[in-house]
Amino acid sequence: xxxxxxxxxxxxxxxxxxxxxxxxxxxxxxxxxxxxxxxxxxxxxxxxxxxxxxxxxxxxxxxxxxxxxxxxxxxxxxxxxxxxxxxxxxxxxxxxxxxxxxxxxxxxxxxxxxxxxxxxxxxxxxxxxxxxxxxxxxxxxxxxxxxxxxxxxxxxxxxxxxxxxxxxxxxxxxxxxxxxxxxxxxxxxxxxxxxxxxxxxxxxxxxxxxxxxxxxxxxxxxxxxxxxxxxxxxxxxxxxxxxxxxxxxxxxxxxxxxxxxxxxxxxxxxxxxxxxxxxxxxxxxxxxxxxxxxxxxxxxxxxxxxxxxxxxxxxxxxxxxxxxxxxxxxxxxxxxxxxxxx
Amino acid sequence: xxxxxxxxxxxxxxxxxxxxxxxxxxxxxxxxxxxxxxxxxxxxxxxxxxxxxxxxxxxxxxxxxxxxxxxxxxxxxxxxxxxxxxxxxxxxxxxxxxxxxxxxxxxxxxxxxxxxxxxxxxxxxxxxxxxxxxxxxxxxxxxxxxxxxxxxxxxxxxxxxxxxxxxxxxxxxxxxxxxxxxxxxxxxxxxxxxxxxxxxxxxxxxxxxxxxxxxxxxxxxxxxxxxxxxxxxxxxxxxxxxxxxxxxxxxxxxxxxxxxxxxxxxxxxxxxxxxxxxxxxxxxxxxxxxxxxxxxxxxxxxxxxxxxxxxxxxxxxxxxxxxxxxxxxxxxxxxxxxxxxx
DNA sequence: CTGAAAGCGCTAACAC
DNA sequence: GTGTTAGCGCTTTCAG
Numbered sequence: 001x002x003x004x005x006x007x008x009x010x011x012x013x014x015x016x017x018x019x020x021x022x023x024x025x026x027x028x029x030x031x032x033x034x035x036x037x038x039x040x041x042x043x044x045x046x047x048x049x050x051x052x053x054x055x056x057x058x059x060x061x062x063x064x065x066x067x068x069x070x071x072x073x074x075x076x077x078x079x080x081x082x083x084x085x086x087x088x089x090x091x092x093x094x095x096x097x098x099x100x101x102x103x104x105x106x107x108x109x110x111x112x113x114x115x116x117x118x119x120x121x122x123x124x125x126x127x128x129x130x131x132x133x134x135x136x137x138x139x140x141x142x143x144x145x146x147x148x149x150x151x152x153x154x155x156x157x158x159x160x161x162x163x164x165x166x167x168x169x170x171x172x173x174x175x176x177x178x179x180x181x182x183x184x185x186x187x188x189x190x191x192x193x194x195x196x197x198x199x200x201x202x203x204x205x206x207x208x209x210x211x212x213x214x215x216x217x218x219x220x221x222x223x224x225x226x227x228x229x230x231x232x233x234x235x236x237x238x239x240x241x242x243x244x245x246x247x248x249x250x251x252x253x254x255x256x257x258x259x260x261x262x263x264x265x266x267x268x269x270x271x272x273x274x275x276x277x278x279x280x281x282x283x284x285x286x287x288x289x290x291x292x293x294x295x296x297x298x299x300x301x302x303x304x305x306x307x308x309x310x311x312x313x314x315x316x317x318x319x320x321x322x323x324x325x326x327x328x329x330x331x332x333x334x335x336x337x338x339x340x341x342x
Numbered sequence: 343x344x345x346x347x348x349x350x351x352x353x354x355x356x357x358x359x360x361x362x363x364x365x366x367x368x369x370x371x372x373x374x375x376x377x378x379x380x381x382x383x384x385x386x387x388x389x390x391x392x393x394x395x396x397x398x399x400x401x402x403x404x405x406x407x408x409x410x411x412x413x414x415x416x417x418x419x420x421x422x423x424x425x426x427x428x429x430x431x432x433x434x435x436x437x438x439x440x441x442x443x444x445x446x447x448x449x450x451x452x453x454x455x456x457x458x459x460x461x462x463x464x465x466x467x468x469x470x471x472x473x474x475x476x477x478x479x480x481x482x483x484x485x486x487x488x489x490x491x492x493x494x495x496x497x498x499x500x501x502x503x504x505x506x507x508x509x510x511x512x513x514x515x516x517x518x519x520x521x522x523x524x525x526x527x528x529x530x531x532x533x534x535x536x537x538x539x540x541x542x543x544x545x546x547x548x549x550x551x552x553x554x555x556x557x558x559x560x561x562x563x564x565x566x567x568x569x570x571x572x573x574x575x576x577x578x579x580x581x582x583x584x585x586x587x588x589x590x591x592x593x594x595x596x597x598x599x600x601x602x603x604x605x606x607x608x609x610x611x612x613x614x615x616x617x618x619x620x621x622x623x624x625x626x627x628x629x630x631x632x633x634x635x636x637x638x639x640x641x642x643x644x645x646x647x648x649x650x651x652x653x654x655x656x657x658x659x660x661x662x663x664x665x666x667x668x669x670x671x672x673x674x675x676x677x678x679x680x681x682x683x684x
Numbered sequence: 685c686t687g688a689a690a691g692c693g694c695t696a697a698c699a700c
Numbered sequence: 701g702t703g704t705t706a707g708c709g710c711t712t713t714c715a716g
Contacts, residue, residue: 280565
């Protein structure tokens, strides 16, 4: 494969000149620039980023650490980031980061330590103090999605506020007998989304003077998880509410499937509201709070590239950019028809 | 950051010795090896893969080209490959490859040309002759998932056979009035999955002496896509079949949701079979043919690493490893209850 | 504006 | 077994 020396020889200039011409850094006469570019094209020259980064320290590649690839929110973020990065000429290297484990440590101690990237985006991972230090010590900018990280700009939605908003929507329709079905604190995801959404729910209910004991059912954070809990909760008329705030659209959809299977009409007999803006929301008539994963992804990339451009900002970059959630109405929420419990 | 020279100095040996001790290549006495390793740990030395690959040509990184990140099959493959690669110390760099477009070309001409990886895995992408040449010219092994690529080992299921099997299952239950709902040839995915599954369906139907005109309805290859077609097909009793072979589980689920919404009992009134082995199959009582994305991913990685280990194989590696599909019974298929059309 | 030379961090020959 | 030397492909002083 051709090296810059070949280009230089063909163009009749020195390696240094060819380098300047191709990279755009440093003075080159327009005439020689054209000659060099032509020569490069002729032999199909593509610079070796390895060699370049060895001297510049820049790799034109960014690392992404993420706990899941196949869950909707995460894959959506990933896809949007990939698009944005590719457009800027960056590679994206993926590190699937499990919860605390030897593999997790190896990502930090080995993979990330190799410094093959100019920056890191952490998606939905609450980094430990030690891990943040580790990353900072690499001297590479870091941007987060999903929740606050000390000394790191982060993009997120306000989970407490979103949960409160969703619950208040149901309350405003006249519901009093509302259940929250969401993640278990035990297998909490990072940034405590589960507890935060529960907190927002309780807050709204308390403010409205509603009872909350027995109003929360934990479930696995998936569609089948919601389905299973739905089957058991709806089977007993005594535990059947008039409305449900589900911690995610996937859970909400599982609940709707279970309800329909038991002959409960949604939204007629039961109102359901979720969070995410999942593409399936429409076909299940689900009202939802969009959290715009793609926008979060693009914003994270933009933030990272900005830091890369002017590292000066780094010192004081400790802010959390909170994206507003949008309430998207479909037809799954309506007033209570025949309140059974309140 | 510390370089190997620092380690060498601290251990009181030469750079080369330190390199040998750390990489395990070449003779080093156990005693010095320990000294070097201790020194490396002491200063937290991690080798720069950039510098190493500059001389060895190996990068310990593999590139993945893939058309979608957020569709179930693809994200599942991705996640399994990431796991397998990480375990072997490889980075995974992602290139989201759209259909023919300038961005697609740029992936080949710029990103892949940078040769930042030891090999490439192509997932669900039918590469053009030119693109295959392009990759071969890089001198890096290439492995595919999803369908045959000239001169490249590939892992796939046999789409025609799978479709035939699914259809025959319905036929064996006594159904005659079977519809196929699947992807449109117009926006065909790579490797012609759409047409191949249609072909398998037609073949089984013809063999059983069933009519097939009007038996195929195209739809978008998603859950909402199946839902929309389901609503229109099921609304008219004249077009309502006793059984359906859906080209994917997502389509199948959309169909089931639509059917239920129209008061059609699944599986009582309508049998549905899909392909994929989607995790939601159970909650929708869907019978499906598993195509094991995770196994395909792991196999692709293993194949690539094997080629990396002994490049000799490369010349004659033109085979297609066809993975068997497993019929997974849930409760969505049963004999016809009240055949309307046959 | 361009060229020559040094060197990024590492490994591979080849001496010793 | 270990050290010395050269050089991977590029960018970047620093002269000219």
